Amino acid sequence: MDKTAIEQLSEPQQKILSFINQYMEQNDIPPTIREIQHGAGISSTSMVSYHLKALERAQLLNRRERRSRGLIVNEPRRAHSRDIVAIPIVGVITCGAEPVPTPDPDTLAESENVIHLARSLVGNADGLYALEAKGDSMIDALINDGDIVIMQRNADVKNGDLAAVFLLDRNESTLKRVYKEGRRLKLKPENPTLKPFYVEARHAQIQGRVVCVIRRT
């Protein structure tokens, strides 16, 4: 019979493990040996130590030797808080007669609205901010009213990137894929049934790259 590691655990070991998890849920920090002792109903600290060593062998946890609260729980599925990035929602984007807002540090620091995303989705979080789409004017960019658009400020926009572009001659901003073609800029709508068009590069101002679009329904 092929037993998995979890099945081989003795009862006190399971108790210890679940106590550790429960404790960390509540306190964010690992318990001490003596807290485990009482919490899991173990008779002595040496018994806790003994069981912890077994759990260590079973790869279920690691320990930093001689450090207080030195437990490290091995949960491969557990994502770490550093894998989440909080992105401030700094304004709305309307694809209309005004530039897309860019955050100034003040509003950024005190902004209450944030959206949490996994770093795997957005990569390096530097210069990220979020805008809420307002109105139906961007359905050609496949962006709906209420969508959250994650932007990266100061990003270098490469050919084919989706970007917010402000058109000086028309005095409006738009979300398009941009391609540099000499001194012209090709702007290609996301909607493939629409034709791309061209503007003079000096009449266009790239305001940020669109990293990601989130639609909550």
Add this chain to the structure above:
Amino acid sequence: MDKTAIEQLSEPQQKILSFINQYMEQNDIPPTIREIQHGAGISSTSMVSYHLKALERAQLLNRRERRSRGLIVNEPRRAHSRDIVAIPIVGVITCGAEPVPTPDPDTLAESENVIHLARSLVGNADGLYALEAKGDSMIDALINDGDIVIMQRNADVKNGDLAAVFLLDRNESTLKRVYKEGRRLKLKPENPTLKPFYVEARHAQIQGRVVCVIRRT
């Protein structure tokens, strides 16, 4: 002059604060007083204690008295790992002549591809799975090739919810907002320039609710 709390911090206090953050990034647990002492270049433990008290008064952190590593950093922005949910990507969605796939537990367990999202975005994670959109057939639902569609299985779909619907009479699936109107179903495209249409409820099969759409660009 109205100074915010952060501006009043003395230099060693800022050093301490940033060391704590850095340390917790690396180790997941708060540092001890002496670790702060060395890490932030403070001359004595009593000085650390002194500054910690000041930071406590400034509401920048809390402490559990007499507990080792008893620091609690007051960072409302910090998200916890339990706030992340891993959603398996179980297949593709093509809005064509086949039903939207629903996950069977086997493939679900072993699926390698997952997408991490903050729980704040998707709520309770039960029954969530993700599909990757293929092709341009769904631009009317404002969904692009490559978009990730987060679905909830077994969800009760309310009027106005976006859902995957399989149309028995046409033998195709589609993403629309659904409204029950008697024994008919009103299906409303996301694209407001398109008209809603109606099907007999018994000819339609609601396969899941669309919780969220993610577009990586």
Add this chain to the structure above:
DNA sequence: CGTATCATAGAACAAAAGTTCAAAGCCCAT
């Protein structure tokens, strides 16, 4: 100048927390 308030240094202390060990109990296959 005196003094009040804040900042620093250094050290000692007390409590918490991790480690170790010898002896004893338990189980089971030989």
Add this chain to the structure above:
DNA sequence: ATGGGCTTTGAACTTTTGTTCTATGATACG
């Protein structure tokens, strides 16, 4: 039964860690 492996016990021990205290500087202010 008996020896060897686990498990348990109880306690002591060491190290780490939080706390406190006094003495000393620094600075501002009436």
